[in-house]
Amino acid sequence: MRTPKSILVVVERTGDAPALIGKAVGLARPLGAQVELFLCDSEQAYVLDHTYDRAGVLAARAASVAAARRYLNDMRASAGASETDMTIDAQCESPLYESVVRKVLRSASDLVIKAVAAADHRQHGTPDPNDWQLMRTCPAPLMLSRPRAWRSPPRFAAAVDVSDSEPPELARSVTGAAAMLAQGFGAQLHVVYGETGSTGEPAARIEKLRRLCSEAGPSIPCRNSSASSATTHSFSVHWRIGRLAPRRSVRSPRLSSMRSTATSCW
Secondary structure: OOOOOEEEEEOOOOOOHHHHHHHHHHHHHHHOOEEEEEEEOHHHHHHHHOOOOOOOHHHHHHHHHHHHHHHHHHHHHHOOOOOOOEEEEEEOOOOHHHHHHHHHHHHOOOEEEEEOOEOOOOOOOOEOHHHHHHHHHOOOOEEEEOOOOOOOOOEEEEEOOOOOOOOHHHHHHHHHHHHHHHHHHOOEEEEEEEEOOOOOOOHHHHHHHHHHHHHOOOOOOOEEOOOOOOOEOOEEEEEEEEEOOHHHOOOOHHHHOOOOOOOEEO
């Protein structure tokens, strides 16, 4: 993943929108990236697409876009950003994930940030079907964020697979992306690998994790999580290897689709 110069924030009309925009601004500032806010009224678009009487559909779609742009203008003003620092765009299209994909292609965004849309309010942070589709189809790295605020500085985690079942380039790509984001914040990065049916800490896996941390960036320290932390330029890397419960060993196709782009921050 290259250093983002353009960050697209997928905004929805919820109380979590200001916090999501604040996260994007906090990420963009140390990276020198441009932020663009994007809102798509997919629910209104779905209604209009299934309206029997087509009279007035175009006017209703235009009114929806205008209202969305007014909302984004208010969000930009609340963030204290200017039109130069933060641009806005709005659409009235359905489904949402397809509109986001088209927007990413038009704007050539380097990173997309979106709040997790829960399929059920009782499932805290569990993505809905639209988010799963976006994970599969988004042409740029995608960061899904929960509502809670990040600590300062945040901590990043890169979940990698250093077994022989995956090419080493995949783990290297995930770790490199996470290291780039964490270094921008001067934050901690935890590189995590888990497996089932193993005893102890296999030497080959440990050596692969060590190399991943060493390759994450110049002058980045590599330490086992059980050792004392070392820091270079306020940025530290830790690695962990652990065992997974057998019931978690089945790989979900939906989870597999996000391995190459997902970064966790908590």
